Amino acid sequence: MIAFSSLANPAVFLRLTQRVLPWLGAASALLSGLGLYLVFFVSPADYQQGETVKIMYIHVPAAWLAMFAYMVMTSASLGVLVWRHPLADAAQKTAATLGAAFTFICLVTGSLWGKPMWGTYWVWDARLTSMLILFLLYLGLIALRQTMEDSPRGARIAAIMTLVGFVDIPIIKFSVDWWNTLHQPASVLRAGGPTIAAAMLWPLLIMALGATALFLALHLMAIRNEILRRRVARLTLQAAAAGEEGGAAELLEPAQ
Amino acid sequence: MTRKGKRLALISGALAVLAIAVGLVLFALRDNIVFFYSPAELAQKRVAPGTRLRIGGLVKEGSVQRGDDRNVAFTVTDRTADLSVTYKGLLPDLFREGQGVVVDGTLGADGAFRADSVLAKHDERYMPREVADSLKKQGVWQGEGTKK
Numbered sequence: 329m330i331a332f333s334s335l336a337n338p339a340v341f342l343r344l345t346q347r348v349l350p351w352l353g354a355a356s357a358l359l360s361g362l363g364l365y366l367v368f369f370v371s372p373a374d375y376q377q378g379e380t381v382k383i384m385y386i387h388v389p390a391a392w393l394a395m396f397a398y399m400v401m402t403s404a405s406l407g408v409l410v411w412r413h414p415l416a417d418a419a420q421k422t423a424a425t426l427g428a429a430f431t432f433i434c435l436v437t438g439s440l441w442g443k444p445m446w447g448t449y450w451v452w453d454a455r456l457t458s459m460l461i462l463f464l465l466y467l468g469l470i471a472l473r474q475t476m477e478d479s480p481r482g483a484r485i486a487a488i489m490t491l492v493g494f495v496d497i498p499i500i501k502f503s504v505d506w507w508n509t510l511h512q513p514a515s516v517l518r519a520g521g522p523t524i525a526a527a528m529l530w531p532l533l534i535m536a537l538g539a540t541a542l543f544l545a546l547h548l549m550a551i552r553n554e555i556l557r558r559r560v561a562r563l564t565l566q567a568a569a570a571g572e573e574g575g576a577a578e579l580l581e582p583a584q
Numbered sequence: 585m586t587r588k589g590k591r592l593a594l595i596s597g598a599l600a601v602l603a604i605a606v607g608l609v610l611f612a613l614r615d616n617i618v619f620f621y622s623p624a625e626l627a628q629k630r631v632a633p634g635t636r637l638r639i640g641g642l643v644k645e646g647s648v649q650r651g652d653d654r655n656v657a658f659t660v661t662d663r664t665a666d667l668s669v670t671y672k673g674l675l676p677d678l679f680r681e682g683q684g685v686v687v688d689g690t691l692g693a694d695g696a697f698r699a700d701s702v703l704a705k706h707d708e709r710y711m712p713r714e715v716a717d718s719l720k721k722q723g724v725w726q727g728e729g730t731k732k
Contacts, residue, residue, distance in 0.1 A: 372712035376678060381710060410591045447676030447703045453619035491599060495606045506610075508618040508640060510686055515708040525711035 338555045341415060345548045352545040359538030366531035374528075383441040385532055388516070389539040390434040394462060395497055397427030397543065401469075402494045405487035415551065417483040418558075420490060421473055422550035426543060428466035435463060446510055454503035455511035458496055465493040478558060620686045623665040633693040639667055640686040640705065648681055660687060660697075671699040678704035 367385045374381035401423045407416025438456070439449045450456065469489060476482035504513045516522045522529055585593070610617065620640035621629070631637065639660055647659035647668075656675065660667045669687050679685060684705035689698045 372714075374710050375713040375716035376706055377710075384710070406592075406595070409595055410588055445676070445678055445704065445706060447678075447701070451619065451703070454617050491595065492602060494599070495603055499606075499610070507614065508620050508622075510619055510703060510705055512706055512708045515710060518708070523707075523709040525715055527712060528710050 338415065342552060342555060345552055349545060349548055352541050352548070356538050356541035356545055359534055359541060361538075363531055363535035363538050366534060371528050371531045372525070377445055380441065380444050381528070383437050384528075385535045387434060387437040387441060388532060389536040390430045390437060391459070392536055393539050393543050394427055394431040394434050394459070395500060396540070397423050397430060397547075398462065398465075398490075398494065398497055400547070401427065401490050402497075405490040408483050408487040409491075415555075417487075418551045418554040419547070420483070420487060422554055423547055424466050424469045424473070426546055426550070428463060428470065430539075430543070431459065431463040431466060435459060451510050453509040453511055454507045455500065455509045458500045458503050461496050462493075462500060465496060469493070478561070622662040623660055623667040624662050626667065626691075627665045631691055634690055636688075636690055638686055638688045639669075639697060640684065641667070643679070643681050643683050643685055645681045660685060667697050668695075669697045669699050669702075671702050673702075675702055676704040678706060 363385065367382055371382070371385075373379050401420050404416045404420035404423065407413040408420060438459075442451075443449050469486060472486055472489060473482070476485065501514075503509060504511055515524050516529070516532070524532065620638040623639060623641055626637070626639055641660040641662040644659040644661040644666065647657075649657045651657070653672070654674065655670070655672050657668065657670045658681075660669055669689075671687070671689075679702065684707065686703045686705055687697060687699040688701045688703070690700075691697055
């Protein structure tokens with residue numbers, strides 16, 4: 329909590345993240361590189377799916393990160409509404425684009441995987457539909473942010489919408505258990521342990537760690553940009569206000 | 585209670601109400617959210633002939649009969665009830681006896697199911713072929729895909 333409150337200061341945040349970012353970037357590159365090597369040269373083909381199973385190593389981390397990004401947004405929204413944390417709003421706003429990107433990757437790779445295995449690109453079963461709803465939630469939250477100016481009120485509205493959308497996350501996770509779906513049940517995060525052979529589980533986990541490091545790095549960079557963008561906007565306003573005496577006449581009278 | 589505590593309590597309360605509301609809606613719609621019925625559920629429901637539905641289950645071992653011109657007949661089972669299915673068209677690669685499938689089509693008056701599409705369903709287990717083979721050899725194999 330102490331580290332959290334010192335991060336509340338944007339200047340401290342900028343300084344800290346500048347030091348952390350190269351390490352996160354390197355971790356992401358190393359883990360993803362190692363993961364891809366394991367996926368293509370080490371991990372075995374599946375007994376049923378053959379080589380097609382390799383789509384899993386992109387699809388599953390993307391799906392996890394799509395939901396993780398929403399959980400980050402939900403925590404940030406609580407930070408906006410309850411603690412009025414000055415950086416929570418920037419974190420909430422910037423995670424939406426990343427979450428949408430990961431959800432899109434998940435939907436596209438899932439579709440490409442579904443055609444050869446199931447025989448269809450898309451079905452309206454509970455898992456696929458709830459994931460599509462998550463994508464639409466992200467797009468809606470991005471659009472909501474585009475229509476509102478930077479204001480405490482806009483931040484609160486976006487935070488409330490984010491919290492409302494959170495109900496979709498448990499629905500995505502448990503859709504395969506609650507209803508009959510074409511999508512198979514969970515293989516890794518399930519009671520009774522993973523049902524993936526170790527030779528396939530390790531590359532998957534390494535790919536997932538690489539994707540998580542990538543998300544964190546991109547998210548921190550996006551928050552930094554948001555802080556700087558707001559600073560520029562504030563300075564521009566101040567400069568405009570200060571220059572009013574001298575420059576107002578020029579601004580008001582159109583050049584002939 | 586502090587201001588922060590009050591805000592947190594208000595948000596938690598609102599979210600709890602929302603979760604209950606969504607839960608009730610999903611519970612009420614459970615019949616429409618399921619992607620398919622099992623043959624046993626179909627037998628209980630007494631569906632009128634000609635209704636479009638999706639039935640999911642395993643392809644019964646030894647039931648697949650391939651006719652000419654891509655015609656195929658097989659039985660979908662959930663180990664409780666059976667449903668005979670006819671289909672004309674290409675089958676997915678994973679289609680085989682013992683495999684999970686979801687068939688989409690209409691129930692005829694004779695109780696046979698005419699499928700317009702056949703989707704393959706696989707379970708949550710992933711393993712190399714050698715592991716699957718050795719499990720089968722040891723006789724500890726469970727579930728679908730028992731026959732290739």
